[in-house]
Amino acid sequence: MRPAIRPATADDLPAVAALDEVCFGAEAWSTVSWAAEFDRLSEDRLLLVADEGDIVGYVVLLVPPVELDVVELLRIAVAPAGRRTGIGGQLMTAALAGCAGRTVLLEVAAGNESARGLYRAFGFAEISRRRGYYAGGEDAVIMRWREER
Secondary structure, three states, X not given: OOOEEXXXXXXXXXXXXXXXXXXXXXHOOOHHHHHHHHHOOOOOEEEEEEEOOOEEEEEEEEOOOOOOXXXXXXXXXXXXXXXXXXXXXXXXXXXXXXXXXOEEXXXXXXXXXXXXXXXXXXXXXXXXXXXXXXXXXXXXXXXXXXXOO
């Protein structure tokens, strides 16, 4: 069964925060941070969830209202049991669907080859690095996507 990709609602906050904890551990966003993201859904945030009866994935985008401004892919995660099943691709497809003609930026740990492979498959290209950005000295890779209308 393919999950439904849909906009998040306030009712999804506990499940998204719990999934973030599972996926990111010590690097997970706090419940307060997640509440702030949900509060901004009607302003400049797009939060989509993959729903199979339970939330099995999510993606968060900062989408400024001015079309010339850069969109930022802030976070994407898929539950461990749902990885390599296409859920991440479904989330990326849905997230990028409304970004035609805009530039989308993201950062990812240099050693996160599975995420970098997903991003490359969607046309993201490395444009820069932040040396030693993450704990332990790992580089952050900055990637860009732009699809013309």
